[in-house]
Amino acid sequence: MHALWLENRRPSLRTDLPCPEPGPGETLVRVRLAGICATDLEMVKGYYPFTGVMGHEFVGETASPGALPIGTRVVGEINVVCGTCAECLAGRPSHCRHRTVLGISNLSGSFAEYLLLPERNLLPVPDNVPDDMAVFTEPLAAALQIQEQVALHPSDRVLLIGAGRLGQLIAQTLTLTGCDLKVVVRSAAPRQLLADRGIATLRPEEVQENSCDLAVEATGAAAGLALARHAVHPGGTIVLKSTYAGDTTLNLSQLVVNEITVVGSRCGPFAPALRLLASGYIDPRPLITARYDLDAGLEGLHAAAQPGALKVLLTP
Numbered sequence: 001m002h003a004l005w006l007e008n009r010r011p012s013l014r015t016d017l018p019c020p021e022p023g024p025g026e027t028l029v030r031v032r033l034a035g036i037c038a039t040d041l042e043m044v045k046g047y048y049p050f051t052g053v054m055g056h057e058f059v060g061e062t063a064s065p066g067a068l069p070i071g072t073r074v075v076g077e078i079n080v081v082c083g084t085c086a087e088c089l090a091g092r093p094s095h096c097r098h099r100t101v102l103g104i105s106n107l108s109g110s111f112a113e114y115l116l117l118p119e120r121n122l123l124p125v126p127d128n129v130p131d132d133m134a135v136f137t138e139p140l141a142a143a144l145q146i147q148e149q150v151a152l153h154p155s156d157r158v159l160l161i162g163a164g165r166l167g168q169l170i171a172q173t174l175t176l177t178g179c180d181l182k183v184v185v186r187s188a189a190p191r192q193l194l195a196d197r198g199i200a201t202l203r204p205e206e207v208q209e210n211s212c213d214l215a216v217e218a219t220g221a222a223a224g225l226a227l228a229r230h231a232v233h234p235g236g237t238i239v240l241k242s243t244y245a246g247d248t249t250l251n252l253s254q255l256v257v258n259e260i261t262v263v264g265s266r267c268g269p270f271a272p273a274l275r276l277l278a279s280g281y282i283d284p285r286p287l288i289t290a291r292y293d294l295d296a297g298l299e300g301l302h303a304a305a306q307p308g309a310l311k312v313l314l315t316p
């Protein structure tokens, strides 16, 4: 099997991997399309030590017998959980103490011809959702996690900092809530994508102090966090959507004095993400900036790391 392999922070193309064999409760999935995410790029920088097949965003089709007929198009929840630990029993399975995570932690990922997931992790893709949309289910679910964690009202002034591959999806979901959304964006291409959907934008230097109730940080850079802190009024909330390789600094006393709530936000719900794609309320396809064959995946990783790159897709 061909796959993109990460070891000692160095990605490489492997052509010698065995096709995985499903164990009890597992389904073999043939990957139809995979997406490169900022997390994959951060892992190459050392955000999380991982050796194995990279990648967690995919749409595929079932390739072993189970409850779903062979050939069913599916997407898959990336956290594989035990179901019996305290976090699982408390209804927080994405924080399972024994979890493995597709292409991120102790589980072979989606930049490959085949992957394995428990059958319960798989969701069939509606017929009217093409692969080019379904491959965005995981990052769209991550965007929706904000609304799972924070109550948003139409009167809320919301500032989204960052209009990259995840920021664009967050902007599309936030605007559905009816809140007063503005997106901080520097370059022309992502600003145009937002303008095409009627979403208001401003430049970093135009952000006023104490001007929003909720700031969402989706740049993955420390400057974005500082801007969020500048923009949110006392008593407001900052949602952090980015993972960073290494540490970042923040004046904690300011958070204490101004009673700012900071919310870390990671994986979100897949079923609503698929529903929004099927309904047409969200269309992520304008975010696709490049496509590569899996065998040219190293070039794909390089392209995804360039400034201005949004979603780069890999086809096995």
Ligand SMILES: [Zn+2]
Pocket: 037, 038, 039, 056, 057, 138, 139
């Ligand atoms: Zn991702």
Ligand SMILES: [Zn+2]
Pocket: 081, 082, 083, 084, 085, 086, 087, 088, 089, 095, 096, 097, 098, 099
């Ligand atoms: Zn568990």
